[in-house]
Amino acid sequence: MKKFNRWFGKNLIRIYAVMGFTYLFIPIVYTFVFSFNDYVRSNLVWRGFTFDNWTDPCAPLDICPALGNSIKIGLIATAGATLLGTLIAFALARYAFKGRGIVNTLIFLPMATPELVLGASLLTMFLDLGFNPGFWTIVIAHVMFCISFVVVTVKARIASLDPRLEQAAMDLYANEAETFRRVTLPLVAPGIAGGALLAFSLSFDDFIITNFNSGTTITFPLYVYTHAERGLPAQANVIGVSMFLLALFVVLAGQFVGRKRKVSA
Amino acid sequence: MVAIARKSGGANPLDSLRQKVAMPYLLLLPGMLWLIIFFLSPILTLVSTSTKVPGMGIGEFVQEYRWANYWDAITAMQTQFIRTFFYAIIATLLALAISYPLAYAIAFKSGRWKNVLLVLVVAPFFCSFILRTIAWRQILAQDGIVFKTLEFLHLISPDTRLTSSAFAVVTGLAYNFLPFMTLPLYASLERIDPRTMEASGDLYANGITTFRKVTLPLSMPGVVAGTLLTFIPAAGDFVNAQILGNPSTTMIGNVINAQYLQTTNYPLAATLSFILMIAILIIVLVYIRKSGTDELV
Structure with missing residues (x-):
């Protein structure tokens, strides 16, 4: 218990940060999950899994x-x-x-x-x-x-x-x-x-x-x-999550290229 | 400097000096014109609309310079104004409480993951703001996962509601503007030389004292910038109150929006907008003065 307390005290800020990020990403996870919903008219209740929304994002x-x-x-x-x-x-x-x-x-x-x-x-x-x-x-x-x-x-x-x-x-x-x-x-x-x-x-x-x-x-x-x-x-x-993933990809790729260039220079 | 002038300026050194004097104005001209035409003059139009009164025809307004419009608007919408600033302040404090440890962890505890974590703070922006607010409504709804869990643990009675409440509106505001708080906090924390904190430890200050006497004062510019960047949009927002609130959580933004786009009472909408703008400006300027930051931009 004492050991745990010390570990907890040392990592308190990290635990807090993980909680902060969780808070930040809960709605995005929700949006992602419901992008696979086999919805009828409104996307409020879970009705079953489908890829249709992703294969035909321009349907509506x-x-x-x-x-x-x-x-x-x-x-x-x-x-x-x-x-x-x-x-x-x-x-x-x-x-x-x-x-x-x-x-x-x-x-x-x-x-x-x-x-x-x-x-x-x-x-x-x-x-x-x-x-x-x-x-x-x-x-x-x-x-x-x-x-x-x-x-x-x-x-x-x-x-x-x-x-x-x-x-x-x-x-x-x-x-x-x-x-x-x-x-x-x-x-x-x-x-x-x-x-x-x-x-x-x-x-x-x-x-x-x-x-x-x-x-x-x-x-x-x-x-x-x-x-x-x-x-x-x-x-x-589907579109919201795609834009989110795209932005993440672009920025991370940019960072990666930047780092590589710095190393080779 | 002389050498440069000779090289670039040609025969007459005075020519190049004149160019130097004109240069900043040339650089400023296009952007400043844009702001004068599309920011400053609309604000003046707003003020001029605010003193108009209804004319003969429907949807027609005539200029009467009726400054009493302001008094009427304040007395009529007093509750909404007070509620707006109350919500915005609570949401800002909440965002600060969530963001500070987050920014601190990114600045000092993240090692090589720093840049990735920073990107993750901004990334939710790209998954539409309204989509995320709607997601919160579904998550907190009566049949959503949060409510069901709390109900199962007997922490909540089945007839309380998490959505359509002041609680939902304030947390929605804090959530939506969180990156505006985290980024400036991170920027000012990151600039702190870790040796100042070590020195404090060497002088027998414990963790809490070091934070109170060294880290926090040095991060104040970030706290000021972050609280302003969160407070301003929160005070002018109507989307959170619209999606997560109920009729008794109406903010001034909802009133202005409805007066403009539904009731089309332009003078009242303009009056309320201008009052909101001035109230926020006063709060911002007093706050900046008190906190001792003089550089505005």
């Missing part, structure tokens, strides 16, 4: 077009927000200029404003201007709320760079453009990739802002929400 009307919209919007919004956010991050991290306080405030405010207010105010403006909400208003909204997150991520990376690396490049007669292209940019790249990944995941999973500015366009989260009351097909679980 609208579900795959909704997923397609989410991916398209995610990619366009990520590209836009990453470009705009990275430029701002370089300006903030590398230059002294007047109006810095205003810029910082304008970056901070969208993050301190609830999504509901961002979405609702944008819709108010679009309606005032007589704009019909749809695919492009969703893209505009997503770029807007992702910019700040990209700025914060990329800025942190630039700030952590060793300035001596760039000085060394200049000492070796690289001009400013060359130094930027061959030293600074490759060093900041992981930060930009991190910002882009964050932007994509925020955009892909966004419901609240999208719900306000979507018009008749349907994204995957909107599909899930609108069908939740009438009965959600198990194919929604």
